[in-house]
Amino acid sequence: MKEGDVDKRGLKTNPKKINNENVVEHVESFHPTISHYRREHAPNVMYLSSDITVPAMYSDYCETHCTDQEKLISYEYYRKIVKDRNISIAKLGHEECELCQKFLIHNPRTDLRHRNCEECKNYEIHHEKYILARAEYQRNVDVQNNMKGKPINAN
Structure with a gap:
């Protein structure tokens, strides 16, 4: 060369x-x-x-x-x-996490909640957190999918 x-x-x-x-x-x-x-x-x-x-x-x-x-x-x-x-x-x-499995053993009819039961109250809090976490995860997926193909701003 x-x-x-x-x-x-x-x-x-x-x-x-x-x-x-x-x-x-x-x-x-x-x-x-x-x-x-x-x-x-x-x-x-x-x-x-x-x-x-x-x-x-x-x-x-x-x-x-x-x-x-x-x-x-x-x-x-x-x-x-x-x-x-x-x-x-x-x-x-397992199809359920440990807390969900424990609750199913405690209360097989998940549609019924005992008002004064500590186990049922703990499950309700856990279930609400699960719903919020899944919604947040889906929001993150949607944001990432929307960002695909968009140019990155160089400031």
């Missing part, structure tokens, strides 16, 4: 590189959420409903997003994106 020549290696984009934004958007369209009952043990893991499977998600992606112009992605690539987003579809052990 002559003196003064600029090395131009690596400047062109790979024509075979896959734009995974469509795949990420498709995965997010299944609305993965944090778990009410696993938050302490796995705070960064998102969960999907147990009736959803990665093969079914991949099949839906292929039906809706793969046209003649777009290249078909592999199942393994799709699965890797789901894994990289910390989304789990594993069957969960």
Whole structure:
């Protein structure tokens, strides 16, 4: 190479590189959420409903997003994106957190509350906090989704 020549290696984009934004958007369209009952043990893991499977998600992606112009992605690539987003579809052990489970044992008919029962009062407070936390989490998800695609203000 002559003196003064600029090395131009690596400047062109790979024509075979896959734009995974469509795949990420498709995965997010299944609305993965944090778990009410696993938050302490796995705070960064998102969960999907147990009736959803990665093969079914991949099949839906292929039906809706793969046209003649777009290249078909592999199942393994799709699965890797789901894994990289910390989304789990594993069957969960308990359907309720410990406080909710304790209350169900105490009072199987959750529609009835005992007025002077300390256990029922504690559950009511816990349940209200749960509702508020889920609403706040959903608000944060909505804010993040609204911010996608908007330019960042450089002040």
